[in-house]
Amino acid sequence: MGKVTGFLEIDRYDRKYKPASDRVRNFKEFVIPLSEEKTKEQAARCMDCGIPFCHTGCPVNNQIPDWNDLVYNSNWQEASLNLHSTNNFPEFTGRICPAPCEASCTLNLTDDAVTIKTIECAIVDKAWKEGWIKPQISQIKTGKNIAIIGSGPAGLAAAQQLARQGHSIDLYEKNSTAGGLLRYGIPDFKMEKHLIDRRVAQMQEEGVTFHYNKNIGYDVDINDLFQEYDALILTGGSEKPRDLPIPGRDLEGVHYAMDFLPSQNRINSLEISEDERKISAKGKNVVVIGGGDTGSDCIGTSFRQGALSVTQLEIMPEPPESENKGLTWPHWPLKMRTSSSQAEGAKRDFSILTESFLGNDGKLTGLNCVEVDQSLKKIDNSNIQIKADLALLAMGFVHPIHEGLLSNLDIKLNQRGNVDANDVDYKTNKEKIFVAGDMRRGQSLVVWAIREGRQVAHSVDKYLMGKTKLPR
Ligand SMILES: Cc1cc2nc3c(=O)[nH]c(=O)nc-3n(C[C@H](O)[C@H](O)[C@H](O)COP(=O)(O)OP(=O)(O)OC[C@H]3O[C@@H](n4cnc5c(N)ncnc54)[C@H](O)[C@@H]3O)c2cc1C
Ligand code: SF4
Numbered sequence: 001m002g003k004v005t006g007f008l009e010i011d012r013y014d015r016k017y018k019p020a021s022d023r024v025r026n027f028k029e030f031v032i033p034l035s036e037e038k039t040k041e042q043a044a045r046c047m048d049c050g051i052p053f054c055h056t057g058c059p060v061n062n063q064i065p066d067w068n069d070l071v072y073n074s075n076w077q078e079a080s081l082n083l084h085s086t087n088n089f090p091e092f093t094g095r096i097c098p099a100p101c102e103a104s105c106t107l108n109l110t111d112d113a114v115t116i117k118t119i120e121c122a123i124v125d126k127a128w129k130e131g132w133i134k135p136q137i138s139q140i141k142t143g144k145n146i147a148i149i150g151s152g153p154a155g156l157a158a159a160q161q162l163a164r165q166g167h168s169i170d171l172y173e174k175n176s177t178a179g180g181l182l183r184y185g186i187p188d189f190k191m192e193k194h195l196i197d198r199r200v201a202q203m204q205e206e207g208v209t210f211h212y213n214k215n216i217g218y219d220v221d222i223n224d225l226f227q228e229y230d231a232l233i234l235t236g237g238s239e240k241p242r243d244l245p246i247p248g249r250d251l252e253g254v255h256y257a258m259d260f261l262p263s264q265n266r267i268n269s270l271e272i273s274e275d276e277r278k279i280s281a282k283g284k285n286v287v288v289i290g291g292g293d294t295g296s297d298c299i300g301t302s303f304r305q306g307a308l309s310v311t312q313l314e315i316m317p318e319p320p321e322s323e324n325k326g327l328t329w330p331h332w333p334l335k336m337r338t339s340s341s342q343a344e345g346a347k348r349d350f351s352i353l354t355e356s357f358l359g360n361d362g363k364l365t366g367l368n369c370v371e372v373d374q375s376l377k378k379i380d381n382s383n384i385q386i387k388a389d390l391a392l393l394a395m396g397f398v399h400p401i402h403e404g405l406l407s408n409l410d411i412k413l414n415q416r417g418n419v420d421a422n423d424v425d426y427k428t429n430k431e432k433i434f435v436a437g438d439m440r441r442g443q444s445l446v447v448w449a450i451r452e453g454r455q456v457a458h459s460v461d462k463y464l465m466g467k468t469k470l471p472r
Helices: 036-043 053-057 064-072 076-084 090-096 116-130 153-163 194-205 222-228 257-268 293-305 405-409 446-465
Strands: 145-149 168-172 208-211 231-234 254-256 285-289 309-313 347-349 352-360 363-371 384-387 390-393 397-399 433-435
Touching: 036 064, 036 116, 053 064, 064 076, 064 116, 076 116, 090 116, 090 194, 090 446, 145 153, 145 222, 153 168, 153 194, 153 208, 153 446, 194 208, 222 231, 222 405, 231 446, 254 257, 257 293, 257 390, 285 293, 293 309, 293 390, 363 390, 433 446
Parallel strands: 145 168, 145 231, 168 208, 231 433, 254 390, 285 309, 285 390, 309 347
Antiparallel strands: 352 363, 363 384
């Protein structure tokens, strides 16, 4: 514990954002890092409580009090080593993790949580800047070949862990660059993509071979890979979006969020040109259906493209302003949260059900909605019409895409349509085939994908070598 009385003397102070009027002019990150001194001061608030609930609140079990202490004592390099012992990519989570660790911080019970995510981000950003993060090239070669299918955070974490054990890793990706939803879903203003490129370069030096534009199940027969490799790991994500099959769904102007977001990311990285953009929010009244992360990303992207207005509809009732910590702590509480994108000027409506899309000449002109009560029953005479030229469906993802890869493998799925495997050995019903990330657990978070990538690596190493030193 760095400073015994830190939590008594110092108030929580977190990173601020650039003003909305400035940040919506471009797609760059807008979070302003704390100074080194301020970060140390915030680390001093950690009480190093006897049972650090933050360890279990964090899906990768980051050893938060340890690195808070190291930061307070200016031992940033050791803090980086400690952080990387549990998390392969803290610069991703330090930017886009919702930080369940902070909900479970003991200080959060009676005060405000330690700024854990901000400190995590400061450690890893400094480590990169100082050149402390180097490829960890294995001195031994096991002679085992592993194919990983899908280069999202789960596939990347698994690949890095296994390459460092001396296995030969081929990472197959259907897109033209690595990162999965980190690259094509999450907008640049939340996480710039050079951060992924830097990790890819590190992993290439560590011996991971990336194969892009290879849609396994279509471009490459999965059964050929099965013959060629000692183990296969499926990390293809959960890409089947939830639809809203109501009258007017086929009107021009009604799209899935993931038909809208990736093209902006591709334009930002010059992967495609502005002329190749298929959907734009410019000059339009936009309605986003769905209140989660994806919905927020649609809002921020629409504002940056020049939308006239953005309205977000949520079917669930408005959550309470703050939680009853005595009842919810150390768990993730349901409460009103306002994302940076929502704060850029979106109108938010709760308890709203969309009954039909309205159109003229085949084009969307509005939405026909009703209000619903707590049990989602329609309230009589509560019809509302909302003007819209673009409606984005951001209601989550139901399961992985079954056609192609999974159907060719004839692999066992669970009741939800995800690939069936437990979170101990991550084995599917097929010999030598493993699964991790959203493809196994369903739509989730980057930090959970990293956890599963690390744990599947542990299981695969043990399967191939009979034992493993990789952490779980
Ligand atoms: C718009 C959006 C915003 C989000 N924002 C956040 C956030 O702020 N914070 C957070 O923690 N989480 C967020 N999430 C969730 C998070 O991105 C995912 O939970 C996480 O990326 C899952 O990682 P994964 O590796 O399992 O799968 P993915 O990231 O989906 O990666 C799967 C990869 O597999 C590839 N693939 C699939 N099938 C094949 C095949 N047959 N052959 C070759 N390649 C294949 C895909 O192209 C993709 O690259 C967001 C999700 C979305 C959609
Ligand atoms: S990865 Fe997420 S939950 Fe874990 S310490 Fe970082 S912000 Fe907290």
